[in-house]
Amino acid sequence: MHHLDIAGLEARYGEHTVLSGIDLTVGRADVIGLIGPSGSGKSTILRVLMGLLPPVAGMVKLDGEGVNYADATQVRRLRDRIAIVFQQYNLFQNMSVLENVCVAPVKIKKRPRKEVEEEARALLAKVGLGDKLKRYPDELSGGQQQRVAIVRALALHPEILLLDEVTAALDPELVSEVLDTIRLLAKEGMTMLIVSHEMAFIREVASRVVFMAGGKIVETGAPAQIFDAPEHARTRDFVSKILRH
C-alpha cells in the first residue's frame, strides 16, 4: 500500500488555479524532490496536504484512507501524522529553543514534560544545537533556526515530513548544515516531500524527482533520468538552465 496517495488534486487562490490535476504516489521511506520554476505549485501541494489551503477537487489518501479536508477532526488527525517545515522557520519568538520544540508535544499532545524534554535534548544535540537550548530564536543564525524548526517538527513524531524550501532563506554557508540534517533523516527512513532549488542536493537525496510547471506535474522519474535524460522539452529546458550556472 502507498503511504501517501494523491489523485486529481486541484486547488485555487481565488479565481487563480494553482494546482490542476495532481497525481502522485509516495511509498514508505520515499524521498520525493519537487522541483520546477517559481509559481509552478510545488509549495502549494505541501500547503494543501497540511490543510492550509482546502482543495477544490481530488483525493488524498494516507495509508489507503481518504482524508476529508472539510472535516476539522480529520484535519487535526492528519496533522498528527504529517509535519511541515517552512521556508521562514516560523519559530515562536517568545519561546526558548527547548520550549519551541516541547510546547506542542507537552501542551497539545499532553505527553509528560520530562520525557519530551529528554527527547528534545537528544534531537537538538543530534543536529548540533545541544548548547543552544536556552537561547531565543532572535539569538540564532538562520541555519540554526531552521534546524530548530526541523527538530520541532520531528518532536511531533510525524510519519511524513514536508520541507518547503527550507534552505531558500539561508546564507550559502549555512545551507550545508541544514542539508546534513535532512540527509540524516533520509538515511533513517523518514518519508519526505522536499521542495527545493538545491538541485545537487535533490539529486543526491531524492529517491524520485517530480518536475512541475504551471500547476501540473510534467515529468516524474529517478534523479538520473530527470537531470540527465529528461523526456519532456519543458523539463529539459528547466534542467539545462538550472545546471548551466
Place this chain on the structure above:
Amino acid sequence: MSYTLQFGQIWPFLPRLLEGAVVSLQIAVLAFCGGLLIGTACAGVKSFGPRWLARIVGAYVVFFTNTPQLVQIYFLYFALPDMGILLSSFMAVVIGMTLNAGAYLTEIQRAGFESRRASEMEAAEVMGFSRLQQIRYVILPHVAKVLFPPLSNQFIIVTLGTSMAAVFGVEELTGEAFNINAQTFRSIEIFSVTAGIYVVLTLAASVGLALLGRVLFRARTELI
C-alpha cells in the same frame, strides 16, 4: 521677596500625606486594572469582533479620549444622582478613571493584537493548536511582551491623573495637600513635598515595572 521656607511646620503632617499617597495608589491600581479588563475586551472586539460591535466600541473610545477626564468624572458625580445613581466621590473618581483608562488601553492593546505574527500562528495551526490554544500560547505572550512598555507608561499616567480626585474631596495625596495647605498656608513647602512624593511613587513604579518586564518577557525597557 521675604518668604522664608519653613519645612519644619509641615513635618508633623507628613504621615497624612503618606496616607493620602496610599489612597492615590489604590485609585490608580483599581482604575488601571479595571481599564485593562475593559481595554482587553474592547481591543478584542475591535480586532476580531463583529463590525456593529466594533463601531460601538469605537464610539466609546472616541468619546473618552476626546473629552477632559475632569468633565467625565463631573458627569458621573453630579449628573448620575439625577438618574437615581448615587456614587461616593471615591467611587465616581475610580469609575471615571477606569472608563477613561479603558479607552486609552483599548487603542494600546489593539496595536499589540495587530502586531501578532501570522507565520507563527500558521506554524501553531499545523502543529495541532486549536484557535484558543494559539491565542493562549502564541498570541498573548507575544502581545504581552510588545505591550508591556506602553502599558507601564499608561500606569504612570493614571497614577498622576489621580490628583484630580482632590477636586471631589477625596483625601488622596493632592487632597491631603489641599487640606494641610488650608490649615498652615505653607503652600510652597507642602506642594513641593507633595510633588516629591509623586516623583518617588512614579519612579518606584517605573523601576518595578521595568524589572518585572525583564523577568517576564525579556522586554528591554529604558530605566529612566
